[in-house]
Amino acid sequence: MIRLDLLDRDGEVVPLFYDQHTSRLMDQNGWRAIDFTGHQLLESAPTERRKFIAVDYDQPGKKVREVTKLKIQLGLGCNYSCAYCLQAAQIHKAAASSTRDASEFLSNIDNWIGAPEGMEKVELWGGEPLLYWKKIEVLAPALKEKFPNARFSIITNGSLLTREIVDQLKAWDFSVSISHDGPGQHIRGDDPFEDPHKFAFIQYAFKQLHPRFSFNSVLTPASHDVSAIIDWFQDYFPGCNVAFEGVVHSYAADASSIFTIEQLEQFSDMLSRQLVDGSALRSPAMADKLRRAMTSLVNERSSDTLFQKCGMDTPEYLAVDLKGNVMTCQNVGANGNHKIGHVDDFESIALNTSRHWSKRAECQSCPVLQLCQGACMYQGGDNWTHSCNAEFYYNLAFLRVALYGLTGRWLTGFSGDIVRPTLKKDRHVQVR
Numbered sequence: 001m002i003r004l005d006l007l008d009r010d011g012e013v014v015p016l017f018y019d020q021h022t023s024r025l026m027d028q029n030g031w032r033a034i035d036f037t038g039h040q041l042l043e044s045a046p047t048e049r050r051k052f053i054a055v056d057y058d059q060p061g062k063k064v065r066e067v068t069k070l071k072i073q074l075g076l077g078c079n080y081s082c083a084y085c086l087q088a089a090q091i092h093k094a095a096a097s098s099t100r101d102a103s104e105f106l107s108n109i110d111n112w113i114g115a116p117e118g119m120e121k122v123e124l125w126g127g128e129p130l131l132y133w134k135k136i137e138v139l140a141p142a143l144k145e146k147f148p149n150a151r152f153s154i155i156t157n158g159s160l161l162t163r164e165i166v167d168q169l170k171a172w173d174f175s176v177s178i179s180h181d182g183p184g185q186h187i188r189g190d191d192p193f194e195d196p197h198k199f200a201f202i203q204y205a206f207k208q209l210h211p212r213f214s215f216n217s218v219l220t221p222a223s224h225d226v227s228a229i230i231d232w233f234q235d236y237f238p239g240c241n242v243a244f245e246g247v248v249h250s251y252a253a254d255a256s257s258i259f260t261i262e263q264l265e266q267f268s269d270m271l272s273r274q275l276v277d278g279s280a281l282r283s284p285a286m287a288d289k290l291r292r293a294m295t296s297l298v299n300e301r302s303s304d305t306l307f308q309k310c311g312m313d314t315p316e317y318l319a320v321d322l323k324g325n326v327m328t329c330q331n332v333g334a335n336g337n338h339k340i341g342h343v344d345d346f347e348s349i350a351l352n353t354s355r356h357w358s359k360r361a362e363c364q365s366c367p368v369l370q371l372c373q374g375a376c377m378y379q380g381g382d383n384w385t386h387s388c389n390a391e392f393y394y395n396l397a398f399l400r401v402a403l404y405g406l407t408g409r410w411l412t413g414f415s416g417d418i419v420r421p422t423l424k425k426d427r428h429v430q431v432r
């Protein structure tokens with residue numbers, strides 16, 4: 001149980017008690033503190049959700065043939081070298097594949113996919129996926145036909161767009177996202193916005209693909225003012241969708257991906273205020289995340305239903321390369337420990353590279369468990385600690401503003417039996 005100190009409008013600090021596993025807010029006597037009867041976010045009938053699967057290194061997760069989300073890794077090559085790229089350490093581990101492999105992948109797919117009509121989403125991934133355009137030309141039309149009910153998407157750095165590529169992606173009805181950090185792009189290296197030739201094709205893509213087009217930013221130590229990032233994109237593209245891929249994780253202990261705790265406290269404080277004043281909510285992704293934070297409290301969502309943050313522990317989600325190798329996720333190569341099986345031997349696929357949040361004492365006791373869902377499931381050691389810290393302060397902003405929206409009181413501190421890496425047991429933590 002976590003004690004939350006909430007400041008009311010009279011300057012009084014009122015404690016509430018929060019159970020992160022039942023999402024219930026209680027008073028000192030253990031009674032439900034708020035009556036949400038009639039609240040607009042209250043589900044009339046509780047949504048039926050499956051219990052998570054507690055995947056661990058010695059308790060591998062399985063995959064099922066009834067895939068609902070298919071992530072196809074075309075290759076991990078990229079024409080950019082972003083400082084904090086999580087794929088950088090994996091590039092040499094990707095299995096090389098050719099356009100011919102794309103054709104063979106298609107001719108083999110009926111042997112392992114169970115229910116094509118149930119496919120909900122197909123994502124084409126790089127590296128930089130447009131480096132593999134010839135493979136995409138082979139794959140996309142056939143996959144569209146194969147999975148008529150699926151949505152298709154691609155995330156690119158935007159530097160290789162051409163008029164023909166944009167027209168073709170539009171004809172295939174793809175959602176397209178450009179991964180770009182706006183004012184913080186400099187730490188990623190080149191900026192396609194500064195190249196008139198490349199920028200013209202980004203303008204063309206926006207014009208042709210909007211509203212199925214977004215800019216996706218990562219929040220980093222160099223750039224985490226959400227409102228300023230939205231302003232930056234809106235100056236170029238009024239009305240555009242600025243999405244956020246969340247807060248950066250540390251994969252190579254690179255300085256560009258590690259916040260100091262002081263930076264994180266300031267970031268969490270600034271984001272909280274921008275969520276309240278609405279400037280951050282101009283991003284649909286931010287608005288949706290806040291709505292989910294409030295929904296979790298109103299509906300007292302059980303942690304039993306929480307799969308991992310990215311969902312790659314879900315049996316129906318599959319990351320595969322064109323050789324048919326199955327990986328932990330789309331960001332890792334198959335020529336290493338992240339190869340978890342092959343589609344030709346589907347029943348032997350074993351997700352044994354990862355640890356579900358329920359297996360980490362830190363997550364079990366964490367106030368933002370419902371919003372974070374354990375960060376990256378395959379990370380460990382110092383990298384996981386850095387990522388956990390970033391996720392904690394990022395998600396704390398959403399918890400604080402969700403509480404403010406529901407109680408009218410401002411979270412000023414919390415305490416409890418919390419074993420997060422940087423928080424000592426029973427220490428009271430002040431938040432701004």
Ligand code: SF4
Binds near residue numbers: 362366369389392
């Ligand atoms: S913030 Fe850290 S401890 Fe909390 S749920 Fe996320 S990864 Fe786990």
Ligand code: SF4
Binds near residue numbers: 310311329331376378
């Ligand atoms: S396991 Fe999930 S969070 Fe970790 S790198 Fe892969 S997709 Fe991202």
